[in-house]
Amino acid sequence: MTKVTREKDIERYLREQVKRIKGVAYKFESPGNIGVPDRLVLLPGGKVYFVELKASGRKPRPTQIRQQKRIKDLGNEVYVIDSFVGVDVFISKCEGRI
Template sequence: MRERDIEKYLRDQVRGVGGRAYKWTSPGNNGVPDRIVLLPGGRIAFVELKAPGKKPTALQINQQRYIAGLGMPVVVIDNKAGVDELIRKMQSQGGLQQWQ
């Protein structure tokens, strides 16, 4: 399975529960997560997608730590089950809370 397959699955599953999974590019800020996931009720998560078994780079890890330090949930997903778990966790928590 390729990263883009997992990314498409994420977009489709998030859309299916009434949310959005925006592609995030931030010029001058390399290493930011791939997607910002928004679900109804004020739920947000930053998602780095990887091919199965692949790990984030040091730059990506630094960006993830910074975002998490601001109180925002950040997750790395490398399979479809991870997408399903993300959505389940986001839906079960109150808005704007870190669920990790």
């Protein structure tokens, strides 16, 4: 049986890694808009990303998928991350754009 990594542990790791590359990962909440991504990541050079965090192996709910599509349709990037490795891949992409 595979051990499930908790969402809050992945979220903490994301915050630490974003801070390491001189960015911030704000907790994102939008009253009246159910399903918005968990974090708004702001990086040097004006780079902005929306990040939905899930426990390992978990998938976004339909309301989250709708919000992600809406954000993407406006030209923004949305990432769904469910592992420490996923955070590392995201950070690598970000470092290449700073």
